[in-house]
Amino acid sequence: xxxxxxxxxxxxxxxxxxxxxxxxxxxxxxxxxxxxxxxxxxxxxxxxxxxxxxxxxxxxxxxxxxxxxxxxxxxxxxxxxxxxxxxxxxxxxxxxxxxxxxxxxxxxxxxxxxxxxxxxxxxxxxxxxxxxxxxxxxxxxxxxxxxxxxxxxxxxxxxxxxxxxxxxxxxxxxxxxxxxxxxxxxxxxxxxxxxxxxxxxxxxxxxxxxxxxxxxxxxxxxxxxxxxxxxxxxxxxxxxxxxxxxxxxxxxxxxxxxxxxxxxxxxxxxxxxxxxxxxxxxxxxxxxxxxxxxxxxxxxxxxxxxxxxxxxxxxxxxxxxxxxxxxxxxxxxxxxxxxxxxxxxxxxxxxxxxxxxxxxxxxxxxxxxxxxxxxxxxxxxxxxxxxxxxxxxxxxxxxxxxxxxxxxxxxxxxxxxxxxxxxxxxxxxxxxxxxxxxxxxxxxxxxxxxxxxxxxxxxxxxxxxxxxxxxxxxxxxxxxxxxxxxxxxxxxx
Amino acid sequence: xxxxxxxxxxxxxxxxxxxxxxxxxxxxxxxxxxxxxxxxxxxxxxxxxxxxxxxxxxxxxxxxxxxxxxxxxxxxxxxxxxxxxxxxxxxxxxxxxxxxxxxxxxxxxxxxxxxxxxxxxxxxxxxxxxxxxxxxxxxxxxxxxxxxxxxxxxxxxxxxxxxxxxxxxxxxxxxxxxxxxxxxxxxxxxxxxxxxxxxxxxxxxxxxxxxxxxxxxxxxxxxxxxxxxxxxxxxxxxxxxxxxxxxxxxxxxxxxxxxxxxxxxxxxxxxxxxxxxxxxxxxxxxxxxxxxxxxxxxxxxxxxxxxxxxxxxxxxxxxxxxxxxxxxxxxxxxxxxxxxxxxxxxxxxxxxxxxxxxxxxxxxxxxxxxxxxxxxxxxxxxxxxxxxxxxxxxxxxxxxxxxxxxxxxxxxxxxxxxxxxxxxxxxxxxxxxxxxxxxxxxxxxxxxxxxxxxxxxxxxxxxxxxxxxxxxxxxxxxxxxxxxxxxxxxxxx
Numbered sequence: 001x002x003x004x005x006x007x008x009x010x011x012x013x014x015x016x017x018x019x020x021x022x023x024x025x026x027x028x029x030x031x032x033x034x035x036x037x038x039x040x041x042x043x044x045x046x047x048x049x050x051x052x053x054x055x056x057x058x059x060x061x062x063x064x065x066x067x068x069x070x071x072x073x074x075x076x077x078x079x080x081x082x083x084x085x086x087x088x089x090x091x092x093x094x095x096x097x098x099x100x101x102x103x104x105x106x107x108x109x110x111x112x113x114x115x116x117x118x119x120x121x122x123x124x125x126x127x128x129x130x131x132x133x134x135x136x137x138x139x140x141x142x143x144x145x146x147x148x149x150x151x152x153x154x155x156x157x158x159x160x161x162x163x164x165x166x167x168x169x170x171x172x173x174x175x176x177x178x179x180x181x182x183x184x185x186x187x188x189x190x191x192x193x194x195x196x197x198x199x200x201x202x203x204x205x206x207x208x209x210x211x212x213x214x215x216x217x218x219x220x221x222x223x224x225x226x227x228x229x230x231x232x233x234x235x236x237x238x239x240x241x242x243x244x245x246x247x248x249x250x251x252x253x254x255x256x257x258x259x260x261x262x263x264x265x266x267x268x269x270x271x272x273x274x275x276x277x278x279x280x281x282x283x284x285x286x287x288x289x290x291x292x293x294x295x296x297x298x299x300x301x302x303x304x305x306x307x308x309x310x311x312x313x314x315x316x317x318x319x320x321x322x323x324x325x326x327x328x329x330x331x332x333x334x335x336x337x338x339x340x341x342x343x344x345x346x347x348x349x350x351x352x353x354x355x356x357x358x359x360x361x362x363x364x365x366x367x368x369x370x371x372x373x374x375x376x377x378x379x380x381x382x383x384x385x386x387x388x389x390x391x392x393x394x395x396x397x398x399x400x401x402x403x404x405x406x407x408x409x410x411x412x413x414x415x416x417x418x419x420x421x422x423x424x425x426x427x428x429x430x431x432x433x434x435x436x437x438x439x440x441x442x443x444x445x446x447x448x449x450x451x452x453x454x455x456x457x458x459x460x461x462x463x464x465x466x467x468x469x470x471x472x473x474x475x476x477x478x479x480x481x482x483x484x485x486x487x488x489x490x491x492x493x
Numbered sequence: 494x495x496x497x498x499x500x501x502x503x504x505x506x507x508x509x510x511x512x513x514x515x516x517x518x519x520x521x522x523x524x525x526x527x528x529x530x531x532x533x534x535x536x537x538x539x540x541x542x543x544x545x546x547x548x549x550x551x552x553x554x555x556x557x558x559x560x561x562x563x564x565x566x567x568x569x570x571x572x573x574x575x576x577x578x579x580x581x582x583x584x585x586x587x588x589x590x591x592x593x594x595x596x597x598x599x600x601x602x603x604x605x606x607x608x609x610x611x612x613x614x615x616x617x618x619x620x621x622x623x624x625x626x627x628x629x630x631x632x633x634x635x636x637x638x639x640x641x642x643x644x645x646x647x648x649x650x651x652x653x654x655x656x657x658x659x660x661x662x663x664x665x666x667x668x669x670x671x672x673x674x675x676x677x678x679x680x681x682x683x684x685x686x687x688x689x690x691x692x693x694x695x696x697x698x699x700x701x702x703x704x705x706x707x708x709x710x711x712x713x714x715x716x717x718x719x720x721x722x723x724x725x726x727x728x729x730x731x732x733x734x735x736x737x738x739x740x741x742x743x744x745x746x747x748x749x750x751x752x753x754x755x756x757x758x759x760x761x762x763x764x765x766x767x768x769x770x771x772x773x774x775x776x777x778x779x780x781x782x783x784x785x786x787x788x789x790x791x792x793x794x795x796x797x798x799x800x801x802x803x804x805x806x807x808x809x810x811x812x813x814x815x816x817x818x819x820x821x822x823x824x825x826x827x828x829x830x831x832x833x834x835x836x837x838x839x840x841x842x843x844x845x846x847x848x849x850x851x852x853x854x855x856x857x858x859x860x861x862x863x864x865x866x867x868x869x870x871x872x873x874x875x876x877x878x879x880x881x882x883x884x885x886x887x888x889x890x891x892x893x894x895x896x897x898x899x900x901x902x903x904x905x906x907x908x909x910x911x912x913x914x915x916x917x918x919x920x921x922x923x924x925x926x927x928x929x930x931x932x933x934x935x936x937x938x939x940x941x942x943x944x945x946x947x948x949x950x951x952x953x954x955x956x957x958x959x960x961x962x963x964x965x966x967x968x969x970x971x972x973x974x975x976x977x978x979x980x981x982x983x984x985x986x
Contacts, residue, residue, distance in 0.1 A: 036667050037663065037666050037667045037670055037695070040667065040670040040671055040674060040691075041670055041687075041688060041691055041692070064621075065621060065625055066625060066628055066810070066816060067807055067810050067811065067816075069625060069629075069803075070803045070804070070806050070807035070810065070816065071803075071804075071807055073799075073800070073803050074799075074800035074801075074803045074804050077796050077799065077800050078796070078797075078800050081793060081796050085793075128557075128558060128621065128622065129621065129622065129625050132558055132559060132562060132622050132626075133625075133626075135559055136562075170530065173530050174529050174530045174533065177530050177533040177534055178533055181533060194534075195534060198533070198534055199534070202530070299843055299844075299847035299848075300574060300578075302843070302844065302847065302848070303570050303571070303574050303847055303848065304571075306566075306567075306570065306848055307566070307567035307570050307571050308567075310562075310563045310564075310566050310567045311563070311564075311567050313563050314560055314563035314564055317559070317560050317563065318560065323559060323560075323563065347840060347843050347844045348844065350792055350795070350840050350844075351792075351795065351840045351841065351843075351844035351845060352844060352848075354792035354795065354796055355792075355795070355796065355799055355845075
């Protein structure tokens with residue numbers, strides 16, 4: 001059992017060259033140049049005996065807005081996420097939680113309980129940044145709403161939808177104008193004429209939130225039913241009408257003379273016509289050609305869509321109606337059906353909206369202060385009046401219109417309840433009103449509360465109506481599925 | 494053929510209720526409230542005979558940074574996209590085109606040819622916004638680089654990789670320090686001591702861009718080969734080492750006293766240790782629990798990851814090393830393998846990076862001005878010296894180290910050529926140097942040129958070496974595929 005028994009080393013079966021590296025070589029390889037390096041550094045230090053002054057210019061540079069944003073962004077995102085999760089658990093659409101969190105992070109709760117925390121979390125220097133980020137999220141969102149708005153889906157129930165929606169908008173417009181008649185002396189900002197104030201309030205009463213509605217319908221399993229399809233079609237018509245009315249209001253509110261307003265309105269109509277008649281076929285042809293050449297790899301389509309929505313938003317902003325109108329319009333004219341466009345939209349939807357839109361809710365929440373209403377009984381009365389006018393006008397008006405156009409009573413009531421959902425669209429509208437100075441912070445707060453309340457009441461109301469309908473069997477085929485719903489996944493929120 | 498022949502109306506076969514809506518009813522339904530509305534508006538206008546003043550406060554509000562951004566963003570995105578497409582066509586990685594476009598949009602070309610266009614496109618008021626957006630893109634990118642850095646992939650060729658990479662870093666460090674010895678009197682900003690200046694220049698010479706490298710390897714079909722795997726492993730070790738060195742340089746450069754620098758270094762090491770030993774297992778456990786409960790719907794994981802990378806970036810920023818270090822570190826400790834994490838990373842990669850990172854390139858390009866070098870012959874000499882030191886140090890050093898550790902001559906040369914690729918990582922480093930005031934705009938420009946040149950020379954050099962190798966057959970198994978490459982899709986760029 002001597003040296004002879006020692007097993008021979010196995011032959012290197014693999015042709016892979018083993019690294020000949022020995023530890024001493026590594027050490028030498030690293031240490032030698034390292035020693036040289038230290039020598040050179042020492043030599044240089046000796047040569048240029050500069051005072052070892054701190055690079056004082058540095059401290060201010062890496063400071064600034066970035067660290068503030070790196071704190072505020074996660075706080076906002078996580079808080080909104082928590083609010084959304086809570087709402088989903090209690091059967092509410094997540095957007096209710098996100099709007100509520102935005103309000104709670106503002107002067108209403110955080111600012112009232114701990115003003116230092118609020119000004120530390122959202123310092124004034126940060127506002128331009130978060131506002132811009134929120135606006136980019138909002139523009140992406142509005143683009144997706146426009147893209148979602150498949151005008152073809154209107155064909156089936158087009159006439160009824162247009163009738164219900166238009167009639168269902170005129171009643172809340174009337175309610176808003178009546179409300180403005182009473183409110184104007186006490187709640188209109190100084191220097192605002194009655195006409196823009198009343199027009200704005202009227203439009204803000206008549207809003208339906210298309211995306212939140214789609215979400216609620218999906219949650220209730222109504223997507224593709226007759227009621228669901230009709231509601232979506234009505235909401236789509238509502239959306240288009242509301243944006244056109246808003247464009248008009250902004251034109252009236254922003255330009256001094258009626259001539260200017262007319263000019264703005266003309267430009268807007270011209271731009272919309274250009275988008276629909278020239279840009280839409282052009283984009284469709286481009287998309288068809290791209291599809292023939294094979295799907296392009298990489299983020300090209302996403303970049304093209306994002307650039308397009310920015311440019312369209314820029315045009316409408318320059319015209320004098322709001323940037324969101326352009327983004328929405330670009331969504332409407334973007335050709336559907338291509339896988340690449342679907343994928344780019346899905347990506348925008350799954351990244352830009354969840355990461356950026358919460359900043360818009362916070363932007364809104366920071367401007368709303370329920371503390372202002374707190375002391376004043378008449379303010380709360382007005383707040384109640386706003387809510388009542390909104391609910392009666394939209395729910396009542398839509399129900400009446402639906403009933404007159406031949407829907408059963410329960411279906412008409414359900415349709416009215418769905419149309420009463422205001423969601424993000426309402427927030428966009430009232431932020432524009434505040435930006436334009438058409439309403440003051442007090443009325444803004446009331447309208448935020450109204451938006452929150454009408455959005456939150458939709459899902460329970462529809463649930464209750466559907467449950468009762470199951471019993472009386474009056475219109476049982478309301479939940480019958482259409483053969484080809486032609487409905488895409490809702491934009492969500 | 495009288496009335497008797499008139500066909501009877503077909504019985505309503507479908508139970509679907511036909512809308513009873515007649516056109517007159519619709520008209521009445523819409524017109525009556527509309528008339529009322531107009532009446533109310535007229536009444537209100539008569540009651541509150543306010544002067545029809547323009548809402549003058551409005552004009553300034555919707556203005557501001559948003560329209561500027563809506564113009565600059567599409568221009569930047571489309572220009573960078575065009576540059577990237579052009580580069581892909583000539584066999585270059587797209588990032589070369591994006592960096593070049595950033596430089597061309599800056600004072601180098603656009604600012605020199607048409608300064609009005611440049612200041613119109615990128616006004617000073619817009620800079621904070623675009624910088625923040627670019628930084629968010631960069632942080633997302635660095636997070637993805639960290640996530641890409643699968644430390645497990647090192648196991649196969651770990652020792653060789655560490656040896657080649659460490660030795661291949663020390664030589665360029667030495668070259669940088671030598672260069673600084675000559676440059677310090679003429680090119681160092683006033684008040685900067687030799688040590689931080691030299692350290693910074695040394696680090697900037699030793700960078701390898703992991704993501705661009707992965708992209709080039711994929712383009713050349715080298716991913717999964719022995720050469721490709723070794724190159725990626727070396728680049729990964731390089732990346733970690735470079736970020737640690739940079740953290741040290743920033744600590745030395747930013748804090749006045751050596752004690753402060755030591756403190757910063759200690760905090761950094763402590764934070765990195767905390768992330769690796771506490772946060773990493775914690776996240777892994779959270780991910781495992783989430784996987785057991787079923788994949789969560791919606792953007793929850795994406796939001797969690799984004800919030801995490803922001804917070805980690807905030808911590809390293811506050812410690813005094815740069816925010817990118819934290820984002821990178823958070824990427825390293827994020828648990829891999831979960832489908833949800835992969836999807837969130839893919840989304841961040843396909844949206845945040847292409848839409849935001851180009852702004853970082855423009856941010857870099859706006860700070861580099863080749864016109865400054867134009868007149869001065871000695872500046873161009875220094876520029877050549879920087880390029881020579883960078884190429885000789887990194888390519889030469891890595892080749893020597895690879896040769897010594899047992900690679901064949903061609904493989905060693907190819908590996909050196911790959912390690913010489915600097916890409917985005919170099920831009921991050923030199924921007925930090927400029928922010929800290931460690932280098933001036935002149936040296937910054939030279940380093941941008943060096944980064945661009947070394948990135949652009951990688952792909953052709955590797956192609957040429959591989960072509961020749963095919964002929965002499967010395968090391969033909971270099972392109973042999975490993976059984977399990979364990980390589981994920983490259984981060985791209």
